[in-house]
Amino acid sequence: MWSKRQAPNNALVEQWIDAYWIWTSEGVGLHAPGGDRPFRTTWTPSPRVSVLSMNVLATADDYFTLYLNGQVVSDTRWEMSTGATVWATAVGSTASLNLSSSLVFAVLATNNPATGGAPAGLLIAIQLSLSDGSTSFVTTGNSSSWVTTTTVPADFQLPNTSVAGWVPASVISQNGADAPWGAVQLPSTLTVVSLSASATPTSSSGPSPSLGTKVPSSSKTTPVGAIVGGVVGGTSVLLLLTISLLWYCRKRERAIEIPNLSAPPTTMEEYATSLPPVSTVFPPNPSFTPFMLQTPREDGLRSKVSYDHEAARPVEVFGVAATESSGAESNAMINPAVRGNSVGDQAELAEELRTTMNRLQQLTEELNRGVAVPPPYEGSRDVS
Numbered sequence: 001m002w003s004k005r006q007a008p009n010n011a012l013v014e015q016w017i018d019a020y021w022i023w024t025s026e027g028v029g030l031h032a033p034g035g036d037r038p039f040r041t042t043w044t045p046s047p048r049v050s051v052l053s054m055n056v057l058a059t060a061d062d063y064f065t066l067y068l069n070g071q072v073v074s075d076t077r078w079e080m081s082t083g084a085t086v087w088a089t090a091v092g093s094t095a096s097l098n099l100s101s102s103l104v105f106a107v108l109a110t111n112n113p114a115t116g117g118a119p120a121g122l123l124i125a126i127q128l129s130l131s132d133g134s135t136s137f138v139t140t141g142n143s144s145s146w147v148t149t150t151t152v153p154a155d156f157q158l159p160n161t162s163v164a165g166w167v168p169a170s171v172i173s174q175n176g177a178d179a180p181w182g183a184v185q186l187p188s189t190l191t192v193v194s195l196s197a198s199a200t201p202t203s204s205s206g207p208s209p210s211l212g213t214k215v216p217s218s219s220k221t222t223p224v225g226a227i228v229g230g231v232v233g234g235t236s237v238l239l240l241l242t243i244s245l246l247w248y249c250r251k252r253e254r255a256i257e258i259p260n261l262s263a264p265p266t267t268m269e270e271y272a273t274s275l276p277p278v279s280t281v282f283p284p285n286p287s288f289t290p291f292m293l294q295t296p297r298e299d300g301l302r303s304k305v306s307y308d309h310e311a312a313r314p315v316e317v318f319g320v321a322a323t324e325s326s327g328a329e330s331n332a333m334i335n336p337a338v339r340g341n342s343v344g345d346q347a348e349l350a351e352e353l354r355t356t357m358n359r360l361q362q363l364t365e366e367l368n369r370g371v372a373v374p375p376p377y378e379g380s381r382d383v384s
Contacts, residue, residue: 022170
């Protein structure tokens with residue numbers, strides 16, 4: 001994975017300038033056949049010395065992938081599908097290692113096919129920083145340590161893969177001295193590559209890529225924006241879940257605290273059935289005495305005079321049972337000629353009649369007020 005960058009140092013640049021282009025022996029120079037070619041070299045530190053880090057400058061005409069103990073360090077083969085010319089600028093890489101075992105560098109280089117062949121070459125300079133404070137270099141062309149073959153064996157990049165039958169690579173020309181490449185431009189920075197602690201995988205993730213295949217590199221950059229977006233998105237989702245949980249809990253509390261009120265009645269029948277008992281809606285009026293049939297002298301409707309003439313009360317007028325007086329007494333009470341035709345008796349009867357009618361009128365009004373116009377009820381609803 002890419003992390004930060006640093007500029008190539010002077011010692012690495014000097015080794016880069018002194019490096020040589022190499023290729024297979026077939027069609028050396030300007031007429032190499034197209035296709036993939038593998039290259040390998042091994043560097044072993046002294047006993048009790050480990051490699052702490054490395055800096056790399058590399059390029060190939062036309063594309064390449066560089067491995068350390070089977071792990072990708074730098075790569076341009078992913079641009080094969082674009083057809084871009086990328087060999088004119090070197091690829092710079094740096095990595096922390098802390099390895100005390102052998103370092104196996106492997107390269108899969110690709111030359112684009114062309115009628116009659118085309119120029120092909122590999123150019124590499126590697127700087128190794130050791131635990132004893134010294135520095136060592138591995139470059140192309142300075143020794144016969146780089147070997148190659150015209151076929152690409154499976155898992156050729158792994159340290160345990162045998163290179164029996166491979167032959168030393170052929171030196172073509174020094175960097176910047178001869179045609180066709182001239183001086184290759186240096187990168188402004190070295191990209192930091194993260195490798196595993198051991199950097200020694202025991203198996204390949206698949207067969208070696210063929211010509212024109214886009215090879216993903218383990219040192220490809222993971223976009224920072226994607227990482228930040230993922231963190232922000234995850235935080236937002238967590239926040240929304242928290243808010244939803246709080247809202248749900250609050251809703252449950254309110255559902256317990258607030259009773260569920262039923263819908264108001266929409267018809268007179270619903271309204272009538274929703275009313276409380278009549279005894280609660282219409283409390284009795286303490287000043288109201290219910291009308292009922294009472295015994296004579298206790299109904300409260302008749303004056304003292306009427307009590308004296310109780311036997312003369314006609315049934316038709318007051319609607320009560322006939323008195324127990326004799327027929328002569330009844331006849332005297334009903335017949336004015338028998339009772340007496342004095343002015344006092346007539347006035348007394350008239351006054352008695354008015355008093356009774358007034359009392360009946362009062363009772364009727366009280367009944368109307370108590371039944372037809374009930375007092376307001378606080379729990380009633382407006383059904384209009």
